[in-house]
Amino acid sequence: MSNHNRTTVHIFGQQYTIIGEEGAGHVNKVAEIVDKRMREIRQQTNNLDTKQLAVLTAVNITNDYVKLQEKYRQLVEKKED
Template identity: 50%
Template sequence: MSDKEKTRITVEIHGHHYTIVGTESKSHIRMVAKLVDDKMREISVKNPVLDLNKIAVLTAVNAVHEYVKLQEEMEQLKKQLNQIKD
């Protein structure tokens, strides 16, 4: 972690409280927690028999999938931009 001042905030995700410590603003941490909570609730509604651990793993898989797709899109856009510059 950098030398930035650390932020500590308690958030609720899928009915459980978690203390998050990081260098981002409280509003940013709240937004991220809400996105995780929303995705966990979405998965839980679609699969009501899943326990919390499985819901959390599926949420992580979904988040990493979206991250990888965005990375691929960003690389494609960089290539297009470089072609335009050349």
């Protein structure tokens, strides 16, 4: 049976309870990144509602993730050569 932890975080002025296997430190770090990115995007585009802002933030963070995956793949390939 997996161990589920509950962590309460604040993202863009809203409180969320996250339930999962990760510890509170990890969940808080993730929430801080999401909150920071939402605030950065809000400063650049002030006319989005919260839902649009959340989707744009998800797209931006996923873009970063995909780029990191590609860099990782390239490093693994380079190491294997």
